[in-house]
Amino acid sequence: MVQFIDSLGRELNLAGEVVHVERIKSRKASYAELNPPLHPLLKRALKAQGVSKFYSHQAKALKLARQGRDIVVATPTASGKTLVYALPVLENLLENPKAKALFLFPLKALEQDQLTALNTISTLSGLGQAAAVYDGDTPPSVRRKLREKPPAILISNPDMIHAGILGYADAWDEFLADLEYVVIDEVHTYRGVFGSHVAQVLRRLLRLAAKRGARPRFILSSATIANPALHARSLTGRNLEDEAVVDRSGAPLAGRHFALVNPQGAASTTAAHVFTRAVKAGLSTICFTKSRLHTELIHSWVANQNPELRNKVAGYRAGFLPGERRIIERDLASGKLSGVVTTSALEMGIDIGELDLCILVGYPGSQINTWQRGGRVGRSGRDSAIVMVAGPDALDQYLINHPGIFFARPVEAAVLDPDNSSIVGRHLTCAAAEEPLTPKEEFFDLDLHSQVVKDLVDQGDLLYDAEGVNLFSARKKPQRFVDLRGAGDSFAIVGPGGRVVGSLDGIRAFKEGYPGAVYLHQTKSYVVKELNLVERKVIALPAQAAYYTRARSDKDTEILEETGRRPVNNFLLRQGRLKVTENITGYERRNLRGGDLLGVFDLDLPPLIFETHGLWLDIEDSVRQVVEKAGYHFMGSIHALEHVAIAMFPLFALCDRADIGGISIPLHHQTKKAAVFIYDGAPGGVGLSERAFEIIEDLLAKVEELLASCPCEEGCPACVYSPKCGAGNKPLDKKGALLLVRTLLGKEDLLQKEAGPAPVIVSSPKDREVKPMELSYGVLDLETQRLANEVGGWKNAHLMRVSVGVLYDSVQDEYFNFPENKVHHLLKRLEPLDMVVGFNIKGFDYSVLSAYTSFDLHRYFTLDLLKDIHAQLGFRLSLQSLGEATFGLGKSADGLMAVEWFRAGEMEKLTEYCRRDVELTRDLFLYGQENGYLLYQRKNGPKLRVPVDWSWESLKKRKKEHRG
Template sequence: MAVKNYIEGMKNHEAFVHHIAAHKVIPGREASLGELAPPLPEALAVAVKGLGVDALYSHQVEAIEAIRRGQHTVVATPTASGKSLIYNIPVVEKVLEDPGTRALYLFPLKALAQDQLKALERLSGAVFAGEPVTAAIYDGDTPPYERKKIRTRPPHILMTNPEMLHLSILPYHASWAEFLRGLSYVVVDEVHTLKGVMGSHMAWVFRRLKRMCRYYGSDPCFVFSSATIGNPAEHTSLLADVETSAITESGSPSSTKHFVMLNTPEGASQATIKLIHSAMHRKLRTIVYCQSRKMTELIAMWAASKKAEFGEKITAYRSGFLPEERREIERRMAEGELLTVVSTSALELGIDIGGLDLCILVGYPGSVMATWQRAGRVGRSGRESLVVLIAQEDALDQYMMNHPDLFFSMPPEKAVVNPANEVLMGKHLDCAAAELPIRRGEPLFQQPAVADKLARMEAYGTLLASADGDMLFSHRKFPQRSVALRGTGDTFDIVDGGSGEMIGSVDGHRAVRETYAGAVYIHRGDSYVVTELDMDKRVAVAEKRRVHYFTRIRSHKETEILEVMDRKPLGNAWVGVGKLKVTETITGYEKRLVKGQRLLTVIPLDVPPQVFETEGLWLEVPEAVRVAMETEQRHFMGGIHAVEHAAIGILPLFAMADRNDIGGISIPHHPQLGKGAVFIYDGFPGGIGICSGVFGEADALFEKTLSVITTCPCDTGCPACVHSPKCGSGNRPIDKEASRVLLEKLKEPLTEALRVGEPVPRFPAPARHSSDEKPPVPRRFGVLDVETRRSAQEVGGWGRARLMGVSCAVLYDSETDAFTTWTEDQIPDMAKVLKEMDLVVGFNIRRFDYDVLSGTCGVDFYSLPTLDMLEEVHKRLGYRLSLDHLSGHTLGAEKSADGLAALAWWKEGRMDLIEEYCTKDVALTRDLYLFGRENGHLLFQNKAGTLVRLPVVW
């Protein structure tokens, strides 16, 4: 009765009584059972019953039978529907049949792996009288000696996470040969979390894993466990590049669940604190979900401070906490020491924290899927439960409050991944080549988009072809270390400036937006002010400080259309989709009071612009519409800016995306389009498929955008319609009425009157890559080498090359096909000849030869058109190779001496030997240049001892 009493209390409370937008009772359901055919082996059947499972649900039976057949399977059913048994039963069954069977279990969180290991040990321990099915966790917390033991004697079941597979298993596959040879199952838990950037990364990690399995002779069956999403089969098929069957009808029972939608004017955070205190008085075990780290910390801090007797029973929980902090909170919640935990999505997944009664959602989670996933955390014990969704001022929240029937009838959204993201694809192709050289004929690499990317990476030198051109190698030994799966950049550590201890972390893409100098950062109830952001060391230093304000950035953006993928009419306007280049410049940050959010001041920042390429869609506004609006004295810029905000706010209705994953920019006159436009784009380099996926529903997107603007009761605009909490210009200018008029005008049919004077967009031609274009062959080129009179040691170091003097310089002239020797007193005359040439070629010529020559006369040698082959090698590889190394492997010819010998000859007066040696060096340099110009590559031996091609464009 506690839940029913709590609901009655809400309905009678003066703060809530008039603001309950909906109360829906979702009735429980009986279980639907099934029987396996053939039945389980006797020992396994007894073990399952020993877990308290007398019969399997119908969806469990359907899934287990599909897995037995070797069918790649995804089970997308609600939380607490027994999904772990679905994969544990067939894996244990297979181990009984063949002890050489191996399975890889991937969990997004370490705590999930710990929970699953305990469950598996209970099951397997009951099956075997002797040694049970062996299972082990291999993650960052596993001690080194234990890791070695696991690699040497791999368990039947290895539990790990995506990062360990990416960083510790695939790069060291030779150490995992026995495990990979026997790999029969790959189990991926909570696969709905593998979306967006993380999912696009994992699509390539799975492709790398499958490639390695083929190499060792295995072909595992993929088993996916998911929350209820709109496209489970499509999502997992794209993710792992396999054909997947989906099981979505759950046979598990459920208890009655109440769902209350609350739209209180006092603010979501204050309402949440009241609800927390009321729940704790009734001893209801509660989980609170917030949309941001900052709000998580603030609500936990405020709720604890306002009721001292509850202070020890409330805590925050979020990513960025240290692992040991999170494990302790999970333990205390599961054992009942805590009554309330305030969390970000970090506790959305199935970590065991005991039975819960109440779930409070502070703001709409952004998707129907996430809402029901979080709601599934309560009511597991069979008791009635309650979910309270408290609306914030956000457009999507208010839309749901105004359309509760739509919310309860909406199907879950589709998960989005984009394996074609060129940025991520390139990183993982580099990783794949480092793990195992890429052979031209491998099926994965023959796909057109992949083959095109490989060709460009080879041309640039990121991948190096073998001497015969049949294989590709990475130019780095361990590229995996520079690929962070959960973001697009490296992770930054946040360090306490007083103690030096690490207090959190932030993704590199967000670091400049969240941990700039002056930013307020909150950790476990304590306020910190960032004093320094070191981009090179990837560290933000923060000092603990009590402050009464919070901070947010201000910025301005520009965008350029790089490629048009599609374009279609929308009323009298056009909507396009394609590749964009976005330039964002952070100009400063605001300080705002925590209470009331009043602006205190704006502090300027000097931060380098962030430039990245992504995918996006855009709405082109006809010039006639702009003219009409300005004739009516409406604010055109304020109108398109308001449309941008409202459209971004409502876009998550069409894709499983957070509004923070999406960016936007409004431009009254875009130079390429010749008219005003609203751009909406994926907020990650390369794009993650959000906007390209929504393009097909652009008409519905802008129709719902108009509905949000029209139905919002505010007069001039608010966060429920056209204001954005992350607007870089502080929501200025914004004109709600102008946005309504604009969208109404765009719905009118395209007429001749609207076509008159309409500018024709100047879209870019299809992109050509620099590797496609070869520079012109110089009409006359020279090849130069200089020998000195004195050594670096004699003049005080290599930085004083001007003092070394010239013993001789040899110049090859392509016009005469002759070598000429010049002495120190003849250098000015040689300079005149060099100035007549189209190109001067040398090896380390800019950093050495020109420095030496400059010490002999006043000629500006650095202004000559020059190709320094050593510089080009360093640009490609990141390290230098000697002339002797390159000529030996490319031409089969080696230098006749070295610089030390030439210095000794100078002291002996043997100019003949110096001239002969220098001429040979010039000839080698010339032949290398000509070989590279004609063949597009040189040859060298990489650090692994393999002869590979170094691409050059000369």
Template structure:
């Protein structure tokens, strides 16, 4: 049972803090947020008597104004988003209408989605408590369906679905939507979809969720359900827009809270020493007064370090402090939550993992070690204290980060600044394609269904067709998935598959890390902290997605080094800000980690650099860049400032301050500064979304480019350091170790940019990137070959494949089988029984025996294109020994279309000529290769020639069909006729 302290305890703690020499002398702001009384209102339509009893049983005499308004809309069948502070009673908003609807119709179903399993456990207990006084058979049934649910209970839930199913996005993605036929009763009765903690669905996860919700809506439509969506969110700047981006629907926003709030102290501290050391002092003083405290850190490493240091210095309180973060095993997290809620723990030290509404009881003090990055997160974390309306306190301990220092110098801006907008990219092309494939696997996509009317979706579907992951049916009206369970290959969180971290000594899994961070945080040699213990990473197996580590007491930490480059793929928009051209574009980024630094844990002094040999991380994303005009560059150089150091410092400062404008973490962004970008022809600074496809972050930053320049200048000019520090122009993740950096040069450059005349309104002059296509190498070969004086055939290039004036079709039958020749790799030893060549110029088929094959081979050089089926890997290998020795070209230099190869490139597996011919032309092969070998031994050459000519005729007709229609047909494993794109369509 939680015991609340008297208000004097919190007030006395704050008074003692301010009166102390350390850290009191470093307090930059103390503001008291006054107590706010409750505002209540009745429902527009009276609740049924049973629901009124539920509220009375829960101690709810009347609803807060926002609860009454939101439930009015939900009961009217409208979509609603509620964005009010923590502990404002949002749970009641969706539970009451669900209970009411259950009373009207016991077949009502509701889907509750939570980003964390612990939240589902809390909400199940809350829902059950509301109707605990009802008879057992009269209550709405509720059950959790997640990774911890046993297989037996999962089967029972599917057969007898509860009225309320509580789950998480992963289970919806992997277990419910792919197996919707097993959920027909639940889906047909689905009336509500509740999306709790909706503000967490931003960035990459938000892009995934936008497609997951569209898949859910599509399934609901199939079963005749049209559920109302209820979004519950922390206070963000654009809740309705966020919900609309997630689902495509625009809900009614409910934003004004009527909930009460106790008196709250907010204190800003800017210590000269480590913020961790100051946090430990604050925590010790809180423990001595019995204040129930939560300490938020900005990283896993800081969480573990503070937990370790506090535990060693806390004396008798050591066993009442625990760390808590993502990467802990589920059973570890559940134990900490229970101990915190019961009061056994007085303090928990955590990352953002406890920012969400997991019930760990009512807390008195929140210590923020570093600014959380957004006003929204700060309010959300601070909202964990004072939930029982008691007096509480939030203390922000600033670090060296630019945002921390900005608010230390401008505290009023924090209190006046509205919460940021939650940003996501609902049309991230990488993510969209993956979910389109999943949707087609759930049931085929109709080309006329509403989802495919969007241009971005149609483009993604076309790309999936081109790569063979979506297959169009015979009449072209539906798209089918080529793979059976593509959902297994799509992870909703992080930028790649998760890696498990394993203790080599015990074999136990001690944590996990997503693929995007694996090379940076858990490379060989990296120091990894877990529950107060330090480990050194010994191995990283990308194939098995496992990381091995050994326990080690080390006095250093590690930081990666590397280099990056960027290619501009497509300019999306261009504008001028601060007399500077700013562009929004699709980019290809190559991030190469080259090594890591070892730095002393306390002093930060570099101890050494160790090289690493890791594969580069190459991805396409969205980003912005701004150009530095020649006049501004000359001004910097004429002032004898370091130009590269200036643009490098400017890049760091802009990324550091960008979270002031866009809801993001600087770790979600990347940057590159270059004194001369080869495509632009000028110095450039790039800022981009650090994940494949982009998350909409740099797109939002582009809209605020002028404000970004102004804020960046203010941060640099306002920092009291002389040469640059982490509070202004240094970055903790700089791959070059923050060298070169010129703080004065960055400030001078910003002013010079603004003094310059605006750039002319002209095209950007971007040099296009050469496409990465399978024909690029042959195009290069063509250029080299044409420079040679000897006669050459028309070389293989994309133009000749698409528009041949003349073409030949070739097939070869051999004298010996692969077994007789010694294996398929010895095709050159198989010999020729008959070869047939079709000439499009004369419309004639000519048969050749081995003796006159050399004559046929010389004819091949006359054609714009040679066509065959498995011609490159087989026919040419068989024929190669028969090419006259003085021929100045090789067979593999001929302009060749291998239809088997083209189909395999699209589908990633082989389709037989007989399958294609039967499905496309209704003309199966007349025989097979084994029969032809038997005929050779019997001397039946004419029959071999007839069979070979028939194969050539089929191959020609398939080529012409594909050229006219853009596809061929084949029969897949499910017995369906489907299309495969013909890459040679004119």
């Protein structure tokens, strides 16, 4: 293996460059004794399979399981996790033959793999064939037998549990009543939309089991992730303790070499070269691609250019027929095949034999997937290798040029949203069909989802009983209408004579099954003639196409609801519910070899419309002017910024760039500003954009870093081009995007250099007698982190950010201080007040606060002393001048000093300064209320009275008019 890696750079020639090789050291096994020892029959069964001792993590997991705890084991690939979940279940069966266990796997191939392993151990231990598979491939006659006499271990997948078991719970009474264990393998794959659906399926399963007296325990198995306990809690709803996590593997690790290759041309071409050379060198090789298309392309190139390898290599991906997949899996395990090109379909623990080399065509999108795929090799104990051939896109190029960052990066957290209202609503309907929903549900928080329940009732999906207490489903089998994968029903790809050659899910059918699209299947190419939306068929005919196709689209977004906002340097960041409309407008034909554009063809398809969660950057006109006055293309700049932000986002969350969507709009019809939208690509959202909302500063810093470091002049696939761009990567302006992101982050000055009136510090008169109030009120003043000239002028006050706010509450006769991280508490305190009092509060303070809430603060009845006096005199007076004339007090500081105090961290001085302004404003209000006027000093003249009418009677009348 060392020789192969060492010679790789020479062999690649002009195909690419080996930029880094990391040597991953081997690790010896760590063993531990079981106490008490394993059941003698199980011990004998394992000894017959060559297992006489246990890794330390296996022993720890079995100890926790024996204590009756829910556990999660998060260790690397090939660390013996099958025994972790098999032994507690089999040991329990030997003690209690009536017990039942449910084993869930995300893929059917894994089910078949584990069936053999479990039945081998159970037979050797005297339990006979304890396990059976119940899934979509199980013949109807076998399904009936399994329902009538359930096996001790039922192996299935979440889709089948959802539709085939929970939907027919009465037929599974015996199994559910005796259910003692639920084993879930590959837990890290239950994330995003799929994970959020499975979380609801498990709650429905536990609900039906509980109604039959069962409280099963969980054993969860996962690849190494950053948040195993939290993810397990989100998935199962159980309060799984951190102490019940086993995440330190005792399994041995063979030495590995990890080579990073930067290709001269297409990554797939270089990967095909490495794959061919490895197979010819006798190395058992697996090549992971990022798409079905590239799986087919690499397989075709290798087989067509090397006829002697045609029967030694295979392609493997979703969309193959079950029989095709089984043959490939069997031939890999037996050694008949020397190499396989695959999508993520073979990423998980299916037994495909001992492999030597793993090729990754592009960064898999996360550290979890990288090491999971790399873990498919080296299982025989001898050295192995991983070769990652970088793609041309931004994230790949960033990591290939920063190997230190790549190898030091920790694994990510798995994210799912168990409270996604769109998904919860669908499963509440299913749950109500299985057992009526009652007001006190243990496994569903109906109070939290009260609006969801109301909507379902209003839509007629849920029906109350005659007493108006319990809820029933209006449909008999609503499970049929809920797709756990969130992609819609699949389309069959039909070839000549009506023969089914594959399948596409609902969204892929629009993007890959349109008329004119090329569909590749096991080195054969088909051209789509018809997309039949009614019968859900894609009609395709064999063709010798020397090109591949890619859809083009345009998108629009509508803001349905804003759920949060915050100011960030020179822009306002907002988030909320969005409606995204995507139109597939046409497709490109590109040369198979070089990817050159051969032509663009129009399409007329119905739009794809879905609701999701997203964020958007409000881009001010002053920011736009900076970009345009520098001579850059503004639309090209925001478009490029969108592309790079999406490309770099997987550095911060467990996702692929395909999980995130984006839209750049130079003038959005709702915001009336330019905007860059980033949103979850899954209907309803799964928490990715919420994560982006939290780390937007770090994300934009990575955008700036990439744009500044890429050596190209005008932009390239390694920085601003996106392989997913529906607009054909036009227009894009790399240099404009760099200036834009620097301006947004406050590293470039905005154009306007105006200064405004500065707040002052004054001394308040001594406490005065306050007459009883008839309206509760608060007096508010804010100080900011930035000056007006730093954000482009007073019109951008919403970008100045709160440094501190002080509120006097008349009800409690007390002052409250609020730094920026407590602004939401300040906003909460304003809600119950009858009136808010301030000085220039409508023109300034509310503008600053608008960056923290979507609520229109002007809806509060507000007495703005500055506006009242301006209306009386026709000109403005400062707070300082009114204080000096009315109370004989002067200033001791200014607004510039307030910002300096904030930047120096002198918050006590800053807060005291702001409080004294509030005191002065309050005392001017009370003085004017009591006397009917305030005083001001005419320049070179006498003091004059400014009439004011702030009596309670007058204020109550104004409040009533404000409401009207």
